[in-house]
Amino acid sequence: MTDITTEKARIGAPSAQPFIDGFTEEGENLSPVNTGTNTSTTSEQPSAGPLAGASAKSHSHGGGVGVPDSSRAGRLTSYTLEDFKALTGLEEDWRFTPLRRLRGLHSEALTGTAPAVTVSAPAGVRVETVGRDDHRIGSAGIPEDRVSANAWAGFKEATIVTVPAETSLESEITVTLTGAGTDAAAQHIVVVAEKFSKGVLVLGHEGSAVVSENVEIILEDGAELTVVSLQEWNDDSVHASSQQAKIGRDAKFKHIVVSLGGDLIRVTPTARFAAPGGEVELFGLYFADAGQHLEHRTFVDHGQPNCVSNVLYKGALQGKGAHTVWVGDVLIQKNAEGTDSYEKNQNLVLTDGCRADSVPNLEIETGLIAGAGHASATGRFDDEHLFYLMARGIPEEVARRLVVRGFLNEIIQKINVPAIEDRLTEAVERELAATDN
C-alpha cells in the first residue's frame, strides 16, 4: 500500500486508501489482531468504498435468529466474572475492539492502584467513600460484559456522590480521576440524584491509567441530572467505562461523553427507564488522532411507556490508524407504548488512513409508539460548506477549522453549562491545533 497519510484530505475526493491494515469493511476480520485465526484482509476491499456495504448490512449485525446476540435484550448480564466467557474478539460487542491493546482488562485480575478520586462539589452534596458492601452499589446496573464484570470483581472501594432531594445545585460537581500508573486497575463510582434534585456532574479522567470503570447513575423520581464524562487521558492510557443509568419517573437525564485522549477508550453508556415519563439524552463527542481507538456503545432500554430518548454522537478522525466505533442500540420493549426515540451518529473524516465504524441498531417490539428513528453518516468535508465560507473571503485552513469546530460544537452547545462549554471548546481547539502540525 502506498503511504499517503501525510497528504491533506481533499474534500469530496474519494479516498485512495480507506482502510486500516488488518481491518475489513465488516470488522469481523479483526481476528489477526484478536485471535490470529483469520485471513489477510487487505485484498478484500470492495471497490465501492467503505460506506456502501456497511450501511447495507448494518441491520444484520446482531447475528441470526436464535443466536443470543440477535437481540440486545438477550445479552448476558451478571455480577460474576466467571459467567462471562474469555473473549475471542469475535463477540458481537467486542468485534471492533483490538483486545491486544486492552492491556489485560479482559483477562487479568485488576489489582493495580485505581486512579485517585478528588471531588469538588457545592454545599449540600454528599461525597462518601464506601466499601464493597454498601447497599447502593449494584442498584443501577449489572455488568453487561466481561471487562465490566472484571472491574466489579476487582474494585476495593467506591465513591458515592449524592445530590440531596429537592436541591438545585448552583454550580457543577467535579469528580476528577487521576491515573496512578498503568497497572490494570478497577474503579467504581456511584452518582445518586435524589427526588426532584437538579445538578450537573463532570467526571474527568486524566493522567495515565489502565482501568476498567463502572459508573452507576441513579435518578430518582423527578430528578434532573447532567453527567459529563470527559476522557483526557495521556497517550498510554486504556480505559473501559460502563456507565449505567437508571431513570426514575419523570426524571431527566443528560449524558455527555467527550473522548479525546488515550490509546484505547471504550465507553458503554446504558440508560434504563425504571418508571414512565422519563427523558434521556445521550450525547457524545470524540476526536481520534493517529493510532487512537475510541469506541462508544450506547444503549437505551425502553422498558416503560411514555419515555423519550435522543442519542447524538459526533466524531472527527485524523491520522493514520485513527479508529472510531459507535454502536447505538435502542430497544423498545412491548410494554413501552408512547415511546419517542431517535439516535444518530455522524463522523467527519479529515485525512486518509482513518476508519469510522458506525452501527445504529433499533429494535421495536410494539407499534404503539410516537417515533423511532436512527441515522448514521460518515463523510469528508462538505465541498459546499467550504465553498460558501471561502466565497466570503475566509482562507481554506480557517474555513476547515471553522467547519470542524462547528461540527463538534453541536454537541458542546447541548451542555448548557458555560464553564464546561468553554473548557471543551478549548480542548477541541487543542485537537484542531494539532491538525496543523
Place this chain on the structure above:
Amino acid sequence: MSTLEIKDLHVSIETEQGTKEILKGVSLTIRTGETHAIMGPNGSGKSTLASTIAGHPRYTVTSGSITLDGENVLDMSVDQRARAGLFLAMQYPVEVPGVTMTNFLRTAKTAIDGEAPALRTWTKDVKAAMQQLRIDADFAQRNVNEGFSGGEKKRVEILQLELFKPKFAILDETDSGLDVDALKVVSEGVNRAHEAGNMGTLLITHYTRILRYIKPEFVHVFVDGKVVEEGGPELADRLEEEGYDRYAPGAGVAVAPAVQA
C-alpha cells in the same frame, strides 16, 4: 472606479456523460456604479457564470478570461477572489451547522479587511443592517442559514453584501422564491449598497419582477451559454411581455449581434 471584465469565456463541467460545455463565449464588462441584468431561460448558463466568477470548483474554464482591474481572477482561489472584492449572493445558500452567524460574519469581515473590525462599531453595524433587512436579532446567535426559510437565507446574503462592501456584487437569482415583501426588502438592501457608490452589480434573474425595484442600465439576454441580445431597460420590458420564446431555436427571430455596451 473598478472594472470587472469577462472576455470570451468558455466553461465546461464534468458529467457522467462526459465533458459538457455550458458557457460558449461570454463577454461582459461591468464598471463601478453600473447595474447589469442577465436574463435568460432555465439552463441557459446564467448561474454557471455566477459560480465561475466566484470560483466554484465544479466549473472548469477552458478558455477566455476574467479580470478585475486588470488582475487575473482565474488565477485566484475562491477566498482570494472574495478578498479582491467579488461577492456572490448565492441562489441556494448552504447551512453550516455549528457556526453562528456572529462568528461567521466577524471571521469573514476580518478576512476581507485584513484586520478584525472594531468590536463596538461592528456590533452596531451588524445590528443596524439586520434591522434594515428585517432580520430578527436572534439570528445572530443561530447557526449560519440553519433552519432559515428561503426568504431569510436571501436576506442574510444581502446582509453580508451590505457588511462586506464588495467592489462587485453578483446576485444569483436572489429574487427567486421571494414573496413581494421580501423582494422589496432585499432590493432596498441592494440599492443601499449601490448608493454607497463603490459597487457594480451583476443581477442574474429569470424573472423581470425584481427589475421593478432594482433598475439596471444594461440588460443581457442569455440563451444556450451565450449573450444573444443586449440593450437598455427597455429590453427587460419587452421580455416581460414576450417571454423567452422568441429566442427558442427555430423561432425565426433575427438576433441582434451581441455588442458590448
